[in-house]
Amino acid sequence: MTEAAETYERYRGPEFRRLMAAARRSLERSGGEIEGSIGLTNPTTAERDAVIGITGTYRSVDVRRITISLSVLEKSVRTVTGMSLRDVLERIGPELRFRACERTTLEQTRHKILAESERSPLHTGHPWYRQWLAVLASDGTITALINKKDTHVLRQAVRVLEFLHSRPSGSPPVMLPSLADTTTGDTKALNHGRGSLPTLVLRALAMARGIPLATGAESRRELWDAFDVIVDDLASRVLVLNLPATGRGLGQWLTDAARYGTPFQITLHQLITLPIAVNLPTVYVCENPAVLRRAAGELGASSPPLICAEGRPSTAFHRLARLIVDNGGLLRYHGDFDWPGIAMTNALRIRYGAEPWRMNSADYLNGVRTDTEHVPLSGQSQDTPWDPTLAETMAKERLAVYEEAVADTLLKDWTPSANRTTEEFG
Incomplete structure (x- = not known):
């Protein structure tokens, strides 16, 4: 070790450790300025002797706190090492940080x-x-x-x-x-x-x-x-029922599933890699898979074409909906009578020109009467441009009506024995 290194290494010793730490804090606060004083509380004998050696002033053993001017410490350090107090502190490390x-x-x-x-x-x-x-x-x-x-x-x-x-x-x-x-x-x-x-x-x-x-x-x-x-073209899916289509692979599978009235999960990967065309004048859209499940179980192959948003439309849903609409098809949508359901209805109207179906104020009030759940309506209210009285009625009744509660009405519209055309469903 060189003589210069030996001279500043002494300040690593236990008698100087707290003193140099206090000097470091002071310089970092002041931006490196040598000003003011620093002190030690309850100094050890070694610390007291070190301060006496720097200042040349005796400090009694019963003194609880001793102070020293930074300018005096700077002068002593320069005399001993030939370096400034700042240089010595940075040699000891770490580098000073001027707050x-x-x-x-x-x-x-x-x-x-x-x-x-x-x-x-x-x-x-x-x-x-x-x-x-x-x-x-x-x-x-x-x-x-x-x-x-x-x-x-x-x-x-x-x-x-x-x-x-x-x-x-x-x-x-x-x-x-x-x-x-x-x-x-x-x-x-x-x-x-x-x-x-x-x-x-x-x-x-x-x-x-x-x-x-x-x-x-x-x-x-x-x-x-x-x-x-x-994120994952296999995880993005859309549930459908009786949706025949043309196209290699997927189109054939959908047509076969419709022949048997079997629900079918389409992945986004399939829609991308096995393109299809859907040539249907009207496709119904429900929000809850429980409704589609009932249609499959009770109507089977006689149910009209149906796709399900499953609470929140996936990318696969949107891709399929776009295929239907771009080929001239009309989407008729039914969802929950709650504010998120109304927001989804508005979104599908804007995006695809979807037609709200069984979504007017009379349908809502009928649901309120038949629903035994009586779930309070919550969330941000939404406009219902297709029937302005619907939003007013929902705000007045303050009850949500979920799609499952009115599934009987929906299935009645879909039953072939009802002898109704698609256009008659209101």
Whole structure:
């Protein structure tokens, strides 16, 4: 060890340890300025002797706290080592961190990142995007990204969101690896567990839908599905009954299943790899699989064509619905008489021109009378443009009526013995 090293190594000793730690804290607070004093409470004999050696002033053994001017300590350290107090502290390690400077730099970086994110076109027309940025700024997320030197992740998240919201309506679904590759250059960047990027994007998408970000693989898949992003083309499915179609493989299977009145689960993978054409003037849509199950069990092959949204339409559902509508077919939809069910009705009306079926105020009141559950209506109210009195009646009655409770009425419409045409069903 060199003589210079020996001179500053002495300050690692136990008699100097607390003194140098106090000096470090003082310099970090002041930005490196040698000012003020530091002190030791209940000093040991070795610590007291060290301070006496530095200052040349005797300190009594019964003194509970001794102080020393930083300028005096600086002068003593320079005399002993030929180096400044700051140099010695950094030789001992770790490097000094000047908190005020760090805070200033952090704040400047935060402002820069936010300003860059606010230049996105999404910032102007989408309140959820502004809310997302505000939450990231207030909950420490952006600070954490800065500290981890991961600020590029926020820029990537913005690119993903811009890509999803710039896609034309009716665009085909995109596979998650393809989305990741297009926006980040890494096909696995949006996989769950791959850093903070997937969570950042999903938080934004949940805000865009006005829902809390739920945990679990299924919830994540459903949220991606809502924006036509396919996480797993085998997991995305749609349940159908009596939906004959043309096309190799899948078209044949659907036609055979309809011949026997057998429900059939179509995967998104099948819809993509085995294209079909559906040539039907009218297809009924229900929200709950229990209704389709009853139709299969009680009507079998005589039931009209039926597809099921299963609570929340999947990407497979949307792809199939688009096939039907683009070929001239009409979707007639029935769902729950609750606010999420009404929201879904509106969404299908807007997206596919779907016609609400058995979804007027009289149908609702009939359901209220026959339903024994009496579940309170909750959530954000929705408009019902096809029958404005429906929303008013639901708000007045304050009861939800789930689809299963009115299944008898639905099946009665579908029964061939009713001698009704599709157009007569109201």
